[in-house]
Amino acid sequence: MKKLLIKGLKITVCLYIIVCTLLYFFQEKLIFFPEKLAPDYRFAFSQPFEEINVNAPDGVSLHNILFKARQSKGVIFYLHGNMGSLRSWGKVAQLYLSMDYDVFMPDYRGYGKSKGSIDSEMQFYADMQADYNTLKKQYPENQIIVLGYSIGTGPAANLAAANNPKMLILQAPYYNLKDMMGKRFPIVPTFLLKYKFDTAAGIQNCRMPVTIFHGDADEIIYYGSSLKLQTHFKSSDTLITLHAQKHNGMTDNPEYVDAISKILGYNNGSPTN
DSSP: OHHHHHHHHHHHHHHHHHHHHHHHHTTHHHHOEEOBOOTTOOOOOSSOEEEEEEEOTTSOEEEEEEEOOSSOSOEEEEEOOSEEOHHHHGGGHHHHHTTTOEEEEEOOTTSBTOOSOOOOHHHHHHHHHHHHHHHHTTSOGGGEEEEEEGGGHHHHHHHHHHSOOSEEEEESOOSOHHHHHHHHOTTSOGGGOSOOOOHHHHHHTOOSOEEEEEETTOSSSOTHHHHHHHTTOOTTOEEEEETTOOSSOGGGOHHHHHHHHHHTTEETTEEOO
């Protein structure tokens, strides 16, 4: 019996090591779920838009869409979630366009029409900075608002901290990916994670106002993540809790629409200063 127990323990340890090794080398497959689009794919958005290609520092072509409002007060740099492509994410732009903001949306490497594939956190940050530098040629930074949703919140916070946009808005953010991993997969050692995406560190280095929206019924990124982030707030920062809101569908939530319209200076359909 003792020998069987020892043998079983050895097998369990070996399987654990194998699983951890696979997680380390293939973790991109567990974090990012891109939808690829053909280079000649035609988007069917009803609002005016422009497709913009930006070269990353290593020469990889990154695809972006700039949606144009009728009377623009500025632009929202929107970092989307970990699934899909701009084919579906582009629909989110309509809300902000209706509030007189242009919307700039990048597709990450390997997503949509963007070339290449994601293989490091620093590469991801460098890509977003290249896009931001391109956007600055059209808009002064005091007219740029960085907005990140879900997986996009860590990179959004890092991008805002490295630059001087008008504001940072985060939807359903995590504290950092190590914290998320520890919460959801406590038996997996966090040192295996190559992608830290430290939202907390980014917020601490932000000089502009930060607003966080998080649903208290979020089943993907637990609401406590935002409570932890709140401990790093400046006096100008705000956490807005959306009651009974799950992870998806935040943009359609009337509470969110009402709050974001005030933040963007658009009250009851009438622009405010």
